Amino acid sequence: IYSDSPQSPQNRIYITIIESSMNKLILLRHGESIWNKENRFTGWTDVPLSEKGRDEARRAGELLRSFSIYPDISFTSLLKRAIVTRFLVMEELDRLWTPAYKDWRLNERHYGALQGLNKLETSEKYGAEQVHIWRRSYDVRPPQVGDEDPRYPAHDARYQMVQEKLLPHGESLEDTVHRVLPCWKERILPEAEKGKTILVAAHGNSLRALIMMLQNLSPKQIVDVEIPTGKPLILELGENLTVMNQYYLG
Numbered sequence: 001i002y003s004d005s006p007q008s009p010q011n012r013i014y015i016t017i018i019e020s021s022m023n024k025l026i027l028l029r030h031g032e033s034i035w036n037k038e039n040r041f042t043g044w045t046d047v048p049l050s051e052k053g054r055d056e057a058r059r060a061g062e063l064l065r066s067f068s069i070y071p072d073i074s075f076t077s078l079l080k081r082a083i084v085t086r087f088l089v090m091e092e093l094d095r096l097w098t099p100a101y102k103d104w105r106l107n108e109r110h111y112g113a114l115q116g117l118n119k120l121e122t123s124e125k126y127g128a129e130q131v132h133i134w135r136r137s138y139d140v141r142p143p144q145v146g147d148e149d150p151r152y153p154a155h156d157a158r159y160q161m162v163q164e165k166l167l168p169h170g171e172s173l174e175d176t177v178h179r180v181l182p183c184w185k186e187r188i189l190p191e192a193e194k195g196k197t198i199l200v201a202a203h204g205n206s207l208r209a210l211i212m213m214l215q216n217l218s219p220k221q222i223v224d225v226e227i228p229t230g231k232p233l234i235l236e237l238g239e240n241l242t243v244m245n246q247y248y249l250g
Helices: 051-066 080-092 117-128 128-137 173-193 203-212
Strands: 023-029 071-078 101-104 198-202 233-237 243-248
Touching: 023 080, 023 101, 023 203, 051 080, 071 080, 071 173, 080 101, 080 243, 117 128, 173 198, 173 203, 203 233
Parallel strands: 023 198, 071 101, 071 198
Antiparallel strands: 023 233, 233 243
16 A cells, blocks of 8 residues: 555555465255255255255355355255255355365264154154253263164165164264264364365254264263355464364354
8 A cells, every 4th residue: 555655755645455264165055955944854865955044044045255255165964955945055156177086974963753743743742851852961872763764864865875783773962973083073063174175064963973072072062063055164274274263154
């Protein structure tokens, strides 16, 4: 920036803008799904986004663009509500050409025999306290589905390459954490170590698993963490990929 007399060196003011060198990890819960709208347990059931959910995903892309945050690479689950959310975000950013990887380990928590049930009706049937335990405890699993139940993932073609012993009949949050963390270590962490800006478009519980690990939260702390749909959570990672700052956009 120069004064009115740029020819006078003593009147020159130099301003250096230093950009943050911290990696950015973007955690984004998919937009509202039709079963979110209907207040149903969704889990691994592959339901689409609602119109509101599609709008939320586009808005997330607009927010990232307004803050000049552009992912270099993306990761999603195998469920369409996360895949489409990532697509709509990157379409808004004009970065559909960037690499995107799908991993079943980023799926939502499997809610077992609760999947498809209305949450209010389930509370009326089993009692609000029991449903609260199923939903909010760290290590309690929901009622399990049997091997013949169509909700058991072994019947779904997208999981044919996964060892059947790894496929759940119903998961606690602890189970979800145990399957998500290897995905972080094997696939996402190596990209973060390269200094890339990474988008993980996934689900409330799989994202809580990442937050628990990155922020070193206890089981008691993580059960109280809520992640809204369609709002990008930015984690700025410093040396050794420790979380130095975090904030939601929007």
